[in-house]
Amino acid sequence: RVYQINLCEAFGGSEVYTRFFSLALQNLGWQSTVIVNTKADHWNSLDLGKASLVPAANGRDVLRQMPNRDALVFSHTAIDGFLGDALAKRHRYVGFAHQPLYLKALAPFRRFRMVLGVSEYVLASVRAAGLDCYARPLYGVADVDRVERRPLQQLTRGSEFAHDRSSLRGRALGLLEPMTSALRAPEVYHRRRGLTLGIVSPLVEMKQFPKLFSIIAPIIARYPEVNLEIFGSGTASAVQALRRSLEPLGDRVRFWGQQTDMRSVYGGIDFLLTGLPEREGLGRNVVEAQMCGAAVLAVHSPPFTETVLDGKTGYLYRDPREDGGADFERHLAGLKEGVDLPDPLAHREHLARFTLPAFTAEVSRLLNNLDHLVPSGRHEFTPWYRPPQTVTQTLQGI
CATH class of the missing domain: 3.40.50.2000 (Glycogen Phosphorylase B;)
Incomplete structure (x- = not known):
């Protein structure tokens, strides 16, 4: 045993x-x-x-x-x-x-x-x-069926806040928010016209999303048909910091909260966008996205160089802290001009490394x-x- x-x-x-x-x-x-x-x-x-x-x-x-x-x-x-x-x-x-x-x-x-x-x-x-x-x-x-196997379903908006249950305030907000959400009509996810980038991750400090978007959000803002969908939740302070870094994108950013039907999530985006690399262990979402047919946009650095085949299952771009996001924009401009998207499912040998x-x-x-x-x-x-x-x-x- x-x-x-x-x-x-x-x-x-x-x-x-x-x-x-x-x-x-x-x-x-x-x-x-x-x-x-x-x-x-x-x-x-x-x-x-x-x-x-x-x-x-x-x-x-x-x-x-x-x-x-x-x-x-x-x-x-x-x-x-x-x-x-x-x-x-x-x-x-x-x-x-x-x-x-x-x-x-x-x-x-x-x-x-x-x-x-x-x-x-x-x-x-x-x-x-x-x-x-x-x-x-x-x-x-790549464990996309970890909760339970079910047919593809409609995704509805959940809370982007993961309240700290160790504090009285967090417990109170955790009880009140579902009640207020129940009073609103459910918002159903529909893919918008254009290129859809997605974050599928807990909104936690180690991902460094605010630092990343402080550089690349103004770049994305220059491409009006590029949208960002965020599937994940975090503390109030983490969500607020992320929202501030995304202000250049206005209403092209939507928050959907943590979801359980991962096949529907990855099926609803063109590219998974990762955070910065140095505190990542592997990037479970990176291998899950590829297994579901979604390509990956990630910084050209370990551990992403272990999980993404550059140009085949996604694109690796130079760390934007080094070049101000120039290489990221080069990839984004190419995609906007109609370059064929990478097809992760065509690379079965690579994906087989991440199977049970x-x-x-x-x-x-x-x-x-x-x-x-x-x-x-x-x-x-x-x-x-x-x-x-x-x-x-x-x-x-x-």
């Missing part, structure tokens, strides 16, 4: 990753117990296959769900303090890095006997931090290389990959 820990309260990429990691383990004949935060209310809507879902209110609850020693534990959360120490000393404790580690506290990651990266870009940051890691990226799955069978095969290789893994409270082991000890060696390895 394998134990997974995901103690995040909010829904995001690591929660979707937990789902398809559970399915891969199931495909390989492993039983899986997924230990989650009691405050997280999104788990019941995710299909975890035959995995057991167990809520935990605190660290002692987590430890009670597994044997006293030697369990194989995969954590999607970097855990510090008493619980992190106990897991490292008692169990074969392996952790996922879902984002690059450059701006993160490293102490919780040092407790892992091995760190798993979701992209080569993330693995480079793990190696640069001097941590033991599995040598191959576990890219994950490919992911299951990679998880199988990983499990075969954990034979010598032991708790840190016992003896040392020889890891699959031991990072170089000097900065020069590290940079050469990257």
Whole structure:
């Protein structure tokens, strides 16, 4: 049996990753117990296959769900303090890095006997931090049917605000907003004439959308038949910052809130527009969009260079912080002049890298290389990959 820990309260990429990691383990004949935060209310809507879902209110609850020693534990959360120490000393404790580690506290990651990266870009940051890691990226799955399989449906506008449930104000707004929304006639999504760019993402700081649009929104504004549709939600401050950066586009921007029917979302746009790259782990929305036939516009930088075939499944443009958006405008002008759109579905070999069978095969290789893994409270082991000890060696390895 394998134990997974995901103690995040909010829904995001690591929660979707937990789902398809559970399915891969199931495909390989492993039983899986997924230990989650009691405050997280999104788990019941995710299909975890035959995995057991167990809520935990605190660290002692987590430890009670597994044997006293030697369990194989995969954590999607970097855990510090008493619980992190106990897991490292008692169990074969392996952790996922879902984002690059450059701006993160490293102490919780040092407790892992091995760190798993979701992209080569993330693995480079793990190696640069001097941590033991599995040598191959576990890219994950374009999981567009994660909630439930259903026919294509009409998309209706939801709230662009994801209220902070930890504060009294946030809880109150979270209760009031659905009531006021119910009084309005539902706004149904229809694609507008022209080129449709779409954001399909939580509106969170790490995506850096306001910084991106402070440069490219005035450029988009010069092309009147280019529209922007935003599918996602964020805190009030994040949404306000994004709205300010989008002011040059006026009513050509529409907010639709977080959606569950991802095939309809990606089917309603021409291009997925990503945020800035440096804090991205992989870009789950990038592989999902391509799997649904939507091309991608992204900065020419890792991790997007791992997931987009430039000119085939999308376009990679120079970082607008370097050229003021000139390369972005070059692509936009070309599209406006009627250049054929890239067709991601024509590149099946590329897309196959992000399917459940490919992911299951990679998880199988990983499990075969954990034979010598032991708790840190016992003896040392020889890891699959031991990072170089000097900065020069590290940079050469990257």
